[in-house]
Amino acid sequence: MTATAILTLIVIYFSILFVISHVTSKKNSDNDAFFKANKNAKWYLVAFGMIGTALSGVTFISVPGQVGSPEVQFKYFQFVLGNAIGFILIAKGLLPLYYRMNLTSIYGYIEQRLGHVSYKTAATIFLISRTIGSAARLYLVVLVLQRYVFDEFGVPFWATVFGSLALIFAYTYRGGLKTIIITDTLQTLFLVSSVVFTIFFICNSLDYSLPQAFEAVKESNYSKIFFYEDWLKGNYWIKQILGGIFVTIAMVGLDQDLMQKNLSCKNIGEAQKNMFTFTGIFVVINLFFLSVGALLYLYAENHGIAIPMVDGKPRTDLLFPEIAFNHLSLIPAIVFLLGLTAATFATTDSALTALTTSFCVDFLGMDKAENQGKNSVRTRHAVHIGFSALMFVVILIIYLLNSDSVVAMIFKIAAYTYGPLLGLYGFGLFVKTKTVKERWVPLVCILAPALTFAISSYSSTWFGDYQFAEELIIVNGALTFFGLWLISKPADRETRF
Structure with missing residues (x-):
C-alpha cells in the first residue's frame, strides 16, 4: 500500500468525522452539550463508543507486538481479567456515588469530602496523568504514520504530530462530548471490524480455517495465559489480576475521561447497563487482539519477516503495521489503517474533551450559573487549544526518550500518576470519621510516588529479587492513604459520605 493511498484514506476518514461534528454541534454547542452531552446520551452508544476510548492504538499495535516474548505471550489477558473485575466494582460502587451527587467533574466529590485544596490536587493529578497517557498513545500511531507515510513526503515528525492534533481539535472544539459519543461509536465500529477482518485475512494467508487457526495459536509458543511459576516476577498471575483491578479503578473510575461518558447517561440504571455491556465486549475484544499477535508471529515465522528496527533497536510495536502494509494485500492494509486510526483518535479526542472539561469545571468553575456567559464558550475554546499544545x-518529549514498548510505559506512568488518586478516594470513602489538614495534601501526593519509585527501583535488592509490575499502583495508593492518615483530623458530620 503506497503512502499516497494511505494519506488519501486518512483524508476521507477525517472528512466523515468533520461531517459528524458539524451535524452534532449545529443546533447546540454550549457548555452543557460539551461537558455532559445535555445529559441525554443513549447508554448503548456510550457502551460501544467506550471500547474505542479504552483500547487505543496502543492496544491495537503494542499488545499484539508483545506476544512474541516468552515472558509475555498472553500474559496481558490476566491483566484484562482484573480490568473486568474493576469495571464491575466501578459500576456498583463509584457510579451510584457520582450520580447521587449530580457531578459534572468527578473530582467534586473530593471537594465535598476532603476540601478545596484536596479537590484541586486531585484535579491536577488527573490533568497530568491523562495528558501524559494520551500523548503516549497518540505518539505510537503518529510514529507508524511517520514511518509508512510522511517520511516518503519528507514531512518531519513534529509536523505529523501537529497535523494530527490540529485535526482532532477541529472536530471536537465545538460539540465536545456530544460529538465524541457519535464519533467514538463510528470509530469503535471500525476498530472491532478491523480486528475481526485482520484475523480472517491472516488466516487466509496462512491457509488456516478458523478452527485450524485456533489450534495453531493454542499449540504455539505464544499463547500461555497464566504464569504460576515464579511469584517474584512481574508476570505472576496474582500480581497481574490485582494490578488490573486497581489500575482500572484508578484509570477509569477515578478518571474524568471515561467517567464523563458514563455521566452523560439519563440515570444510574442506564449508566450501569453501559458499564456491564462495555465490560463483556472489552474482555472479548482483548482476547481477539492477543490472538492477532500470535497469528502475526506465526505469519512472520512462515514468511521470514524480521521485527522492524528503529535506531538499531527491535520495535515489536511495528510488527503489525509492517505485515499489514508491506506483506498483505491492499484490502487488509486498508482494514488495518482504519482500525489503527479509529483506535487512536477515539482515545485522543475523548481525552482532549475530558481535559478541557476538568480544567473548565475544576479550575474555572464553568459549571456554576454565574460563569456561563458568552465569554465562557470562548474561554473553553482557548483551554481546548492549550491542552492540544x-x-x-x-x-x-516521548519521541526523544524513544521507549521500546509504549504499553509498558503507559502502565508504568499510571502507577505513579494515578496512585495518589487511588489514595485520596480510598481515604475519602473508607475513613468516614476523619478529614485531612489540607495544606499537607499536595506534599503527600508528591512524596508517595517518589517513595514508590524508590521501592520499585531497589525492589530486587530489598525484597530478594522481587519485581514489581502493574501492582505498583497499589503500593502508591497505600502510601498516599497512609500519608493522609498521618495528616488527618476528626471530620464534621456534613463532610461524611
Whole structure:
C-alpha cells in the first residue's frame, strides 16, 4: 500500500468525522452539550463508543507486538481479567456515588469530602496523568504514520504530530462530548471490524480455517495465559489480576475521561447497563487482539519477516503495521489503517474533551450559573487549544526518550500518576470519621510516588529479587492513604459520605 493511498484514506476518514461534528454541534454547542452531552446520551452508544476510548492504538499495535516474548505471550489477558473485575466494582460502587451527587467533574466529590485544596490536587493529578497517557498513545500511531507515510513526503515528525492534533481539535472544539459519543461509536465500529477482518485475512494467508487457526495459536509458543511459576516476577498471575483491578479503578473510575461518558447517561440504571455491556465486549475484544499477535508471529515465522528496527533497536510495536502494509494485500492494509486510526483518535479526542472539561469545571468553575456567559464558550475554546499544545510538547518529549514498548510505559506512568488518586478516594470513602489538614495534601501526593519509585527501583535488592509490575499502583495508593492518615483530623458530620 503506497503512502499516497494511505494519506488519501486518512483524508476521507477525517472528512466523515468533520461531517459528524458539524451535524452534532449545529443546533447546540454550549457548555452543557460539551461537558455532559445535555445529559441525554443513549447508554448503548456510550457502551460501544467506550471500547474505542479504552483500547487505543496502543492496544491495537503494542499488545499484539508483545506476544512474541516468552515472558509475555498472553500474559496481558490476566491483566484484562482484573480490568473486568474493576469495571464491575466501578459500576456498583463509584457510579451510584457520582450520580447521587449530580457531578459534572468527578473530582467534586473530593471537594465535598476532603476540601478545596484536596479537590484541586486531585484535579491536577488527573490533568497530568491523562495528558501524559494520551500523548503516549497518540505518539505510537503518529510514529507508524511517520514511518509508512510522511517520511516518503519528507514531512518531519513534529509536523505529523501537529497535523494530527490540529485535526482532532477541529472536530471536537465545538460539540465536545456530544460529538465524541457519535464519533467514538463510528470509530469503535471500525476498530472491532478491523480486528475481526485482520484475523480472517491472516488466516487466509496462512491457509488456516478458523478452527485450524485456533489450534495453531493454542499449540504455539505464544499463547500461555497464566504464569504460576515464579511469584517474584512481574508476570505472576496474582500480581497481574490485582494490578488490573486497581489500575482500572484508578484509570477509569477515578478518571474524568471515561467517567464523563458514563455521566452523560439519563440515570444510574442506564449508566450501569453501559458499564456491564462495555465490560463483556472489552474482555472479548482483548482476547481477539492477543490472538492477532500470535497469528502475526506465526505469519512472520512462515514468511521470514524480521521485527522492524528503529535506531538499531527491535520495535515489536511495528510488527503489525509492517505485515499489514508491506506483506498483505491492499484490502487488509486498508482494514488495518482504519482500525489503527479509529483506535487512536477515539482515545485522543475523548481525552482532549475530558481535559478541557476538568480544567473548565475544576479550575474555572464553568459549571456554576454565574460563569456561563458568552465569554465562557470562548474561554473553553482557548483551554481546548492549550491542552492540544501541551499534548504536542509531551509527544515530542516521548519521541526523544524513544521507549521500546509504549504499553509498558503507559502502565508504568499510571502507577505513579494515578496512585495518589487511588489514595485520596480510598481515604475519602473508607475513613468516614476523619478529614485531612489540607495544606499537607499536595506534599503527600508528591512524596508517595517518589517513595514508590524508590521501592520499585531497589525492589530486587530489598525484597530478594522481587519485581514489581502493574501492582505498583497499589503500593502508591497505600502510601498516599497512609500519608493522609498521618495528616488527618476528626471530620464534621456534613463532610461524611
